[in-house]
């Protein structure tokens with residue numbers, strides 16, 4: 365660990381060592397990251413990437429709302445953009461946000477500017493960066509529908525820019541190279557009525573509160589919907605509603621949500637998810653695909669094993 369920090373380039377932002385990832389994820393689980401880097405701006409990030417040895421693993425994170433970080437923690441450097449890189453502005457009907465901005469802040473910003481088309485962002489608890497990577501969406505709209513162009517850097521610090529088509533954005537999926545770190549996105553909105561926009565956002569917030577568990581530690585939808593079906597229905601049909609492993613439980617309210625009831629380990633949550641997948645398959649259902657990203661080291665008594673999916 366000490367060796368790692370001495371190998372990292374001088375930056376203007378902060379390096380934090382051994383910070384528990386449980387403090388940076390919605391599930392509230394995850395062991396320590398070797399180092400967490402919070403760049404102050406794009407130049408700081410590109411300088412870091414250009415001067416950080418290629419053998420050091422890098423992981424960008426946003427709000428950690430789609431991450432299950434394993435109990436052994438994360439090797440290398442986690443890059444956290446939510447501290448400084450969250451500026452939002454607009455020019456006409458184009459809203460441009462740095463990728464550390466929360467989706468909900470972008471929705472509120474657009475609303476104040478009298479711009480419509482971005483209301484769905486109010487219900488997604490992630491950042492613009494996580495939204496681009498996951499092609500997050502709700503209520504019939506996705507990031508690929510609103511994004512005109514995304515900017516960022518590759519692992520070597522070279523600038524990249526791409527449209528949704530160029531990134532092959534599809535349902536909860538993007539073909540953008542895994543080493544790209546997005547730093548900003550320009551999103552197309554339309555002139556709208558401020559009151560109507562606010563009403564729509566309120567409806568979305570209310571409807572989510574009715575359908576999803578509130579005030580709990582979760583990663584949102586665990587599995588992507590299978591072709592032509594709904595993951596929650598398959599899980600319900602397989603009898604998994606309320607199923608528990610330790611302090612991890614399938615939500616009674618929305619059974620595609622796994623919940624940390626307090627003190628769950630990442631291992632319990634992952635085991636629960638795999639148990640659900642196996643039961644759905646055994647009951648004649650589809651092989652569900654994890655939508656939640658599982659990353660980091662499995663904690664074992666003798667050694668830590670690195671896995672990432």
Ligand SMILES: Cc1cc2nc3c(=O)[nH]c(=O)nc-3n(C[C@H](O)[C@H](O)[C@H](O)COP(=O)(O)OP(=O)(O)OC[C@H]3O[C@@H](n4cnc5c(N)ncnc54)[C@H](O)[C@@H]3O)c2cc1C
Nearest residue numbers: 426427428429430490491493494495497500501546583584
């Ligand atoms: C209660 C709840 C409700 C949810 N509802 C929805 C929903 O309605 N629709 C939906 O689509 N999702 C939903 N989600 C899942 C989640 O909010 C989205 O996937 C969101 O886009 C993740 O953003 P994030 O910033 O939290 O990303 P993180 O969870 O931090 O990271 C997710 C992935 O994105 C990558 N990433 C993050 N930032 C960057 C960046 N700047 N550059 C490159 N890669 C990056 C990470 O490396 C990781 O692979 C929900 C989650 C919760 C907890």
